[in-house]
Amino acid sequence: MPELVLVHGDITEQQVDAVVNAANSGLLGGGGVDGAIHRRGGPEILAACRELRATDLRDGLPTGRAVATTAGKLPARWVIHTVGPVWSAREDRSALLASCYRESLRVADELGARTVAFPAISTGVYGWPIDDGARIAIETVRDAGTDVAEVRFVLFTPDAHDAFASRLRA
Numbered sequence: 001m002p003e004l005v006l007v008h009g010d011i012t013e014q015q016v017d018a019v020v021n022a023a024n025s026g027l028l029g030g031g032g033v034d035g036a037i038h039r040r041g042g043p044e045i046l047a048a049c050r051e052l053r054a055t056d057l058r059d060g061l062p063t064g065r066a067v068a069t070t071a072g073k074l075p076a077r078w079v080i081h082t083v084g085p086v087w088s089a090r091e092d093r094s095a096l097l098a099s100c101y102r103e104s105l106r107v108a109d110e111l112g113a114r115t116v117a118f119p120a121i122s123t124g125v126y127g128w129p130i131d132d133g134a135r136i137a138i139e140t141v142r143d144a145g146t147d148v149a150e151v152r153f154v155l156f157t158p159d160a161h162d163a164f165a166s167r168l169r170a
């Protein structure tokens, strides 16, 4: 099991092998953490995403899946893009959210990444309640059976940091 580390801060500043992006299926950028990664990482990341859309991912990246690109100018080697589910009160989509963490770690293993930073996927624009998002993130990473040595959850807001901290203590 990887060591789980909590950081209150900005994922674009993390010196890790791979940074996970909470992207959308189009893979061509957006707001939130996606916007920050493309801004800080520069145009190389977008060029790599466009190339994927022109080849392997013509219909975009499905929810729950993950794919790697260069990290451009970020202090990391790769960005692993994943697409979280939009929160729904009517439908249980937690298997898709768990899949984002599992698939990202599977891609990290393929790359040989030893340290991976995750944001709290789906808990911003996509509206997932932070306590439940933290529970799914931590449970899934703990059970993933990955070779990654350190998983760093990088939480942008005090609320997100508190939610992950109390879930880790539980």
Ligand code: AR6
Pocket: 009, 010, 011, 012, 022, 023, 024, 029, 030, 031, 032, 033, 034, 035, 036, 084, 119, 120, 121, 122, 123, 124, 125, 126, 127, 128, 154, 155, 156, 157, 160
């Ligand atoms: N570092 C770490 N976490 C951050 C950062 C940052 N620099 N910026 C925001 N967060 P969101 P989603 C946190 O909305 O909910 C985009 O437009 C934020 O506080 O980035 O999966 C995509 O293109 C929240 O806790 O992603 C998609 O269209 C968490 O990151 C859509 O938003 C996730 O918030 C994806 O929505």
